[in-house]
């Protein structure tokens with residue numbers, strides 16, 4: 001169970017944000033398709049706008065949990081990145097971003113090209129974490145995304161705790177050697 005803020009909750013749609021851009025030759029990599037870093041910045045930009053809108057102020061990216069590239073993006077693609085808050089904790093939020101592309105001058109169905117999940121923390125003017133409103137899912141899809149975000153959160157925390165334990169175990173013999181050498 002995650003802690004719930006005392007602020008009034010906000011529906012998912014209140015902060016949902018979409019950013020669109022036509023990809024040009026200046027965005028390409030050495031293979032002639034659009035550089036993955038360009039898409040990552042695009043994803044971070046739309047997710048930050050969404051997190052800022054939901055939390056009502058500054059929200060910083062703390063974790064890019066997953067960035068899945070499904071299909072290359074090409075020059076001349078009109079790319080749309082849509083972000084929504086999937087889950088909220090006390091001061092953190094998971095934002096999910098779905099990226100689709102369509103040819104800029106053709107009326108054809110869009111292709112799903114990427115998906116990403118990012119964690120943002122809302123901060124005050126001193127850069128300290130501040131509480132965020134609870135996100136209130138409105139549809140079955142929102143509820144599914146919230147449940148899946150909870151699973152990712154549990155995995156993140158478990159992984160962080162396991163790495164900390166592993167480092168402590170590794171550091172133990174070094175501490176013992178240091179103590180022995182000091183006599």
Ligand SMILES: CC(C)(COP(=O)(O)OP(=O)(O)OC[C@H]1O[C@@H](n2cnc3c(N)ncnc32)[C@H](O)[C@@H]1OP(=O)(O)O)[C@@H](O)C(=O)NCCC(=O)NCCS
Pocket residue numbers: 060061062063088089090091092093119121123127128129156
């Ligand atoms: C964001 C920041 C202020 C958080 O500080 P902190 O001391 O880790 O704060 P806390 O330990 O109180 O954690 C705050 C929240 O972040 C979450 N969090 C912290 N590290 C996390 C991680 N690696 N993964 C997921 N969540 C994390 C905590 O779970 C907590 O969430 P909750 O309040 O909803 O339970 C600090 O990490 C920071 O300034 N980071 C730099 C962010 C930045 O500049 N981003 C732009 C990149 S260029």
